[in-house]
Amino acid sequence: MIKKGMRRQIVLHYILVVFMALLLVEVIFLLAIRTYYYDSVYQKINSYITAADEYYQTYLVPGGAESSSQMQGLLKHFKMDLTELEILSLKGDVITSTTGFQPDRTITTSDVPEALGGDFGRWVGRQAGTNESVMAVSKVLTIHGRDTYVLRYMTSVERINSDLFNITLVSAAIGAAVMAIVVLFSFGLANSIVKPLNNITAVSAQMAKGRFNMRIKGDYKYEIGDLASTLNYMAQEIVRSNQIKDDFISSISHELRTPLTSIKGWSETLVSGGYDPEETKLGMSIISKESDRLIGLVEEILDFSKLQQNEMKLNIGVVNVKVLLQETILNVWAKAEKKRIRLLLECDEQLHVKGDANRLKQVFLNLVDNAIKFSHEDSSIVLSALPHNSHEAAIAVRDSGIGISESHLERVRDRFFQVDALNGGTGLGLAISQQLVELHNGKLMLDSELGSGTQVTVILPVTDRLPDAEPAPELQPDPDAEI
Structure with missing residues (x-):
């Protein structure tokens, strides 16, 4: 039986x-x-x-x-x-x-x-x-x-x-022989399906225990082969995700420890007293700066957590793209000045998109900040916004920096992944930007060549309805910047 x-x-x-x-x-x-x-x-x-x-x-x-x-x-x-x-x-x-x-x-x-x-x-x-x-x-x-x-x-x-009875007996004998052959073939057929599944089940049980180095071996065909390949790919992705997570923990620990060390050091120094007002002002400035840095790291992690749990709420309205990009430039102006990088803006005055202004600003701040981080000194970063088609706009951030290799380009939008861990950060910025753009029913596209620079293009739905009148932010005059 x-x-x-x-x-x-x-x-x-x-x-x-x-x-x-x-x-x-x-x-x-x-x-x-x-x-x-x-x-x-x-x-x-x-x-x-x-x-x-x-x-x-x-x-x-x-x-x-x-x-x-x-x-x-x-x-x-x-x-x-x-x-x-x-x-x-x-x-x-x-x-x-x-x-x-x-x-x-x-x-x-x-x-x-x-x-x-x-x-x-x-x-x-x-x-x-x-x-x-x-x-x-x-x-x-x-x-x-x-x-x-x-x-x-x-x-x-x-x-x-x-004669009919004899024919019936012969037919019954032939039928019995055929059924015997069918039984043998059915066992062979069942084994050809069940044995691979038993092997897959055994390996899957090992994976469930955390042994993600296990792989399903065997040249299986059709759906069973697809199942084996999928489980092997899943294990590979889990190993990669765990490695990225470990790298993130190591990176974020370093990122948190550096400002905390500065805050603790200057706090102890200031508590001891005996410093002139200038030194005290310098210490308080460093504490404030490092506190802001900590707040930024924590907010980035919180945003990522909300996106993962689908708890991110958007306040959708009409956004003037030019005003949005001008505000972005104002926020990163000082950082760009340190590397003598020019920020250029090319935008249509009447281009408006549907979205959450604060979250879209967060996206472009991250993109421009990355462009500044990986650009050479005395270079330029171009922010452009043009109609993509009748119902979409293409907003691009283009730099002439170090670029991204082809192997890294496929993974750069993965969470916790960092092209250059020495530059700091959590590796969540681009992943968060990607998800925010998708929440706006848009697309984020990357085009980069190692050594020649990178262009990040965000496609967003446009709207014909004009926003309430709002004054455009005034930019600080600078001979090296063009708008």
Whole structure:
């Protein structure tokens, strides 16, 4: 007995389907053989009756002295081997027959009434007295337009039934052989499915215990092969995610420790006293700066957590793109000045998009900040905004910095991933930007070449509705900046 499981289900279903199909074919085959044999006998008797009817309706005279001898001639000329020919009255009484037995008996089988109805009568059953299987075919004999007698042929079908029984046995034997072969093949088929699944299950159980270095081995095909490849890929991604997470923990620990060390050091220094106002002011400035840095790191982690839990709420409105980019430039102006980087703005005055102004500003601050971080000194960063098509705008941040290699370009939007860990940061900025853009039903596209710079393009839906009047921010005049 096969134990419960997929193997058992496959074997039983396969056997059931083949058995039902085989049974249906054999039943149809046996019925067709039986019909063929019986119809062959019927057609042969039918031809004899037809010939007798056509001949004697011309020459046989009803009644009279010669009718008895004419009936005997009919019996003699149209008798069949192994078949009894009877001449009946219209009431079904036997007048004479080729056997000569029981001439006074009355036939009550269904073939006689059918014949009297004007058609050939046919009956298959068991003969009374002998219990022998027989077939009887009857036809009214018409002489000079008058129904006179009933011709009835009766033959045994025992031999036919015996042959049909033998054919049935042979068919059953063939069916049993086919089912035996099917059982063997069904086990092979079940094993070809179940064994790989057992292997996959065993490896998956190891993965569930944290052994993500395990891999499903074997050249499996079709859906099972896809399942094995998917699980292997999942394990690989988990290992990679764990590595990124470990790198993030290490990086964020360093990022947090550096400002905390500065804050702690200057706090202790200031508490000890004895410093002039300038030194005290410097210490307080450093504490404030490092506190802001800590707040920025914490807010970035909180934003990422909200996005992961789908708890980020957007205040959708109409945003003037030029005003948004000007505010972005004002926020990063000082940082760009330190590296003598020029910030250039190319934007249509009447370009408006639908979105949350604060969150979109967060996106572009991150993009421009990254551009400044990886740009060379005395270079330029271009912020451009142009219609992309009739219902979208393309806002791009383009630099001529160090660029991103092709291998890193595929992973740079992954959470916690950093192209250059030495530059600091959490590795969440671009991942957060990507998700914020997608929340605005937009797209973020990266185009970069190592050593030639990077362009990040944000596609956002535009709107024709103008925002409430708001003054554009005034930029600080600077000979090295162009807007």
